[in-house]
Amino acid sequence: MLVEIINIGDELLIGQVINTNAAWMAEQLNLSGFTVLRFTVISDSREQILEALHEAEKRAEIVLISGGIGPTKDDITKTTLCAFFNTHLVFNEDAYRDIQIFFALRGHQVTDLNRKQADLPERCFTLPNKLGTARGMWFEKKRTTEGKTVFVSMPGVPFEMKEMMINEVIPRLQKSFSTPYIYHKTVLTQGIGESFLATRIEAWENSLPKNIKLAYLPQPGMVRLRLTGTADDEQKLRHQVDSAIAELEPIISEYIFGYDEETLEEIIGRLLREKGNSLATAESCTGGYIAHLITSIPGSSDYFKGSIVAYSNEIKENLLFVSPEILAKFGAVSEETVEEMAVSAQTQFNADYIIATSGIAGPSGGTTEKPVGTTWIAIAAQEEVFARKFLFGDSRDRNIRRTALQALAMLRKKLLE
């Protein structure tokens, strides 16, 4: 089943916004057994949209479109689709009711501009938008040869598009087209770089059956290993992929922290909840980022007590009671300081576990002895406190991210002891 993706938006073509929609859509489609043939990015121009639709129709059975269906003047996708499918806009009661509810929940009146979003092409099936006011539009067109081409128009706003893809578009495409059975499993690793990982698992990788493909998906601080199997027999395929993973696990056990879509902050949350334990953080170089990751998980107030972000020595002394002597003798970025931060936070928050961080995130602040990227992480766990030193890179963003992931990974191991 060949798919083409058309992304519409002037902001993409002048390079102001990077087109992340196409890659995300393609990944989801691949996971569901569809093959993406082409991405096309065009501007909010009637002629260009029409031309792209005509071209895509010749090559693909499925054409997915995002962008240009907002309420403003520059959004002309909807009227252009009417021209292409030889139909016209009609007022859609259901869509209008959804728009009214959307604004009522937010305490707003519906403007004329928003009301127009309920004007939708007559010859299409509309898809609800749980997170916005622009409905999706599903068109079908007979091919000149045989069969049909499906066209789906979605919002360009990434979170609205994603919700619609997952809940509406992909399930409907799977009903409309038959696809081979595909089974994915992703192994999540932390603390080892892509090339070292590749060397370590080379023999295992070479022994994989032909119908199982391996992809390395590196991100700052972690590498995901995705296995994708294709076959006609679901049971057999699942067994095959699971066996391959069972063989992989002992080779890199110290780096694996989870599977599939899990995040370290979710895993930490689950473990703390199971044990009935609580957590707090004392952060310097991570500046609240670890607390942010932990509190991004719904329900985290059940186990997370809070954080003290101590961004200066003064605050490390006054709020975390690190002794001035230790700061003077060993510096803020030291085993001694980070362990004192952890122990003090444990008392203040009355928490079972503490993560403490202190490092030089950069770009400035490095010395020969402690270059940018030097980072200490401490974990306090009941009666015990321990710290480890790391030397990350020279990018501030990535140092913050890597410190946070490394700290969560250390806590996870402690929680599993």
Place this chain on the structure above:
Amino acid sequence: MLVEIINIGDELLIGQVINTNAAWMAEQLNLSGFTVLRFTVISDSREQILEALHEAEKRAEIVLISGGIGPTKDDITKTTLCAFFNTHLVFNEDAYRDIQIFFALRGHQVTDLNRKQADLPERCFTLPNKLGTARGMWFEKKRTTEGKTVFVSMPGVPFEMKEMMINEVIPRLQKSFSTPYIYHKTVLTQGIGESFLATRIEAWENSLPKNIKLAYLPQPGMVRLRLTGTADDEQKLRHQVDSAIAELEPIISEYIFGYDEETLEEIIGRLLREKGNSLATAESCTGGYIAHLITSIPGSSDYFKGSIVAYSNEIKENLLFVSPEILAKFGAVSEETVEEMAVSAQTQFNADYIIATSGIAGPSGGTTEKPVGTTWIAIAAQEEVFARKFLFGDSRDRNIRRTALQALAMLRKKLLE
């Protein structure tokens, strides 16, 4: 001068790698007065490359291609270009010398695979690659009507492509084509949704000169308004765009927080630095995210003292000294609590300004009286403290993001008083 960009690579089409090349190329081209008409992403397939070249040739004067010119088997762009331009590969002495030097500098021998990179199409002008071994290729082809189309093939590796674009491709394109002058300016707004903004500025938008285009670029918590002007006279155009913005400002002054690529956390940092003032935060529902945004800015330790994240009533009492009576009477999500948090943090951090937040981020925890999304934000500024209530939506991630942006926007206004 119309440009099309073709990016070649299987890794793009399965969503494994996000196509950042096209956006970067487009931005550079725009700044140099070229208009990009379309991006096309295709796989490493001979037929698809030929089809994309034939199509692009009909529409554009300039076709820029990246990807598929590495030394490995799946890189077939070079031989496909030979087919398209009816030429063949010949061994290029200059290119081979560059490859030898490249490897000698890195202490490596030239392999057979690398030697083949010196085989280049006979009918093209080659462009040096300072950072890699794959040369760029510049082809010209007569158009059936009049004039010529320029095709340039570049590496897909982003840093190699960027070096070649800046030093070779753009200077040569500017010599070959005369370009109009283009001027962009982006107005950043916060605290008003896209459709309300559109209604409010409708009359202004309708009065814009024809050579100035307006685009709405919404993100969670903010909307960017981008004006793009095109003209032959640089001075006149800049004046025209700046005048349009001067007319816009009084209409939405309370929502504008900056221009172009600035962020609220950068602006806050600049203002605090200029005034020699310090900042700390006392966060509940934002869980450290505001501290994280502020500390993502290099040098923020000069003005940011830290944060207390108080994720439970117990911590609000023990570390932020909110009185149990206030928590019992008004609840954690109340004007009284958030103001007490702010005032207490001001003393503890000895900071000039404090941001305090308390809200129901969701998805659970809402009541009829205080539904999910209910949020109080307080600012303490020297002798003064004030708070405002907001009702955001039902998405946890976006509530955290919107609360943070709203809090930073409130602080910015206070700093400008």
